[in-house]
Amino acid sequence: MANWHEWVELLERVREENPLVHNITNVVVTNFTANGLLALGASPVMAYAKEEVGEMAQLAGALVLNIGTLNDKEVEAMLVAGQAANEAGVPVIFDPVGAGATRYRTETARRIVGQVKLAVIRGNAAEIAHMIGEAWAIKGVDAGGGSGDRVALAKRAAEQLGAVVAITGKEDVVADGQRTYLIQNGHPLLTKVTGAGCLLTSVVGAFAAVERDAAAAAVAALVYYGVAAEQAAAKAGERGPGSFQTAFLDALAYTSVDDVKRYGRVEQR
Numbered sequence: 001m002a003n004w005h006e007w008v009e010l011l012e013r014v015r016e017e018n019p020l021v022h023n024i025t026n027v028v029v030t031n032f033t034a035n036g037l038l039a040l041g042a043s044p045v046m047a048y049a050k051e052e053v054g055e056m057a058q059l060a061g062a063l064v065l066n067i068g069t070l071n072d073k074e075v076e077a078m079l080v081a082g083q084a085a086n087e088a089g090v091p092v093i094f095d096p097v098g099a100g101a102t103r104y105r106t107e108t109a110r111r112i113v114g115q116v117k118l119a120v121i122r123g124n125a126a127e128i129a130h131m132i133g134e135a136w137a138i139k140g141v142d143a144g145g146g147s148g149d150r151v152a153l154a155k156r157a158a159e160q161l162g163a164v165v166a167i168t169g170k171e172d173v174v175a176d177g178q179r180t181y182l183i184q185n186g187h188p189l190l191t192k193v194t195g196a197g198c199l200l201t202s203v204v205g206a207f208a209a210v211e212r213d214a215a216a217a218a219v220a221a222l223v224y225y226g227v228a229a230e231q232a233a234a235k236a237g238e239r240g241p242g243s244f245q246t247a248f249l250d251a252l253a254y255t256s257v258d259d260v261k262r263y264g265r266v267e268q269r
């Protein structure tokens, strides 16, 4: 596939194929993630016990690992699931929530990237910077006020971590070591809904389930998600974050390939 307009058609593939997305995610965002994946047209499952995660990961189209409320038992299950997914050729998507905020999160994120072959890592700039040992302001699980060259950071991280890296924020950057894309869609209200980033990581999983080119899957997922947020904000944004959250779930369901092609703002860097 050649350009992002063609990649956007993956949205239709997700809706046709209804891929199973296995999530080992955090307790804050579990319900929102499942509802968001259903609205998109994917099939979510959350499974955490080490006794079953390997089997579940091998049944799935993609595995999403998210360390938002990590503990040792869950991390152990993530490694079992990740290795089983790798054996079966199931893409693994990783959200290093809060890497850099505490030593435990940073070390765990590096442990996962060391033991599991990851297709895509999606995080804010601070999380990605800390994964490669670079400094960046961080505040809990939110990117702090840090500033720096996010395009260069994404490229360095992709090279060092051996995965497609998606850094999100006001602008999103996707890099795979060779190609780099900038996506300018989205809405500030997304920062007022907890789990907007975590759900996005799982949406990347749904797209990666139907497309082997992980950079293409990530770009398509991010531009679709940003356009859906803009449509939701236009309908309900003035009412506030609660109404926006509901409108956003609706928009994930009704946003079409044509909408994304029309309103998407993607450039190659």
Ligand code: ATP
Residues within 6 Å of the ligand: 123, 124, 141, 142, 143, 168, 169, 170, 171, 172, 185, 186, 187, 188, 190, 191, 195, 196, 197, 198, 200, 222, 225, 226
């Ligand atoms: P953080 O922990 O910093 O809140 P996150 O993991 O929640 O990060 P975000 O970076 O907020 O994830 O990305 C989630 C979605 O919100 C992405 O689609 C991104 O483009 C969008 N987004 C974030 N901030 C803005 C903004 N200021 N304007 C437009 N879209 C935004």
Ligand code: TZP
Residues within 6 Å of the ligand: 026, 028, 029, 068, 069, 097, 141, 193, 194, 195, 196, 197, 198, 199
């Ligand atoms: N605390 C631990 S995980 C989590 C919070 C608030 C959710 C973070 O979600 P996101 O998508 O990074 O905003």
Ligand code: MG
Residues within 6 Å of the ligand: 142, 190, 191, 193, 194, 195, 196, 197
């Ligand atoms: Mg957020």
Ligand code: MG
Residues within 6 Å of the ligand: 097, 098, 123, 124, 141, 197, 198
């Ligand atoms: Mg996050």
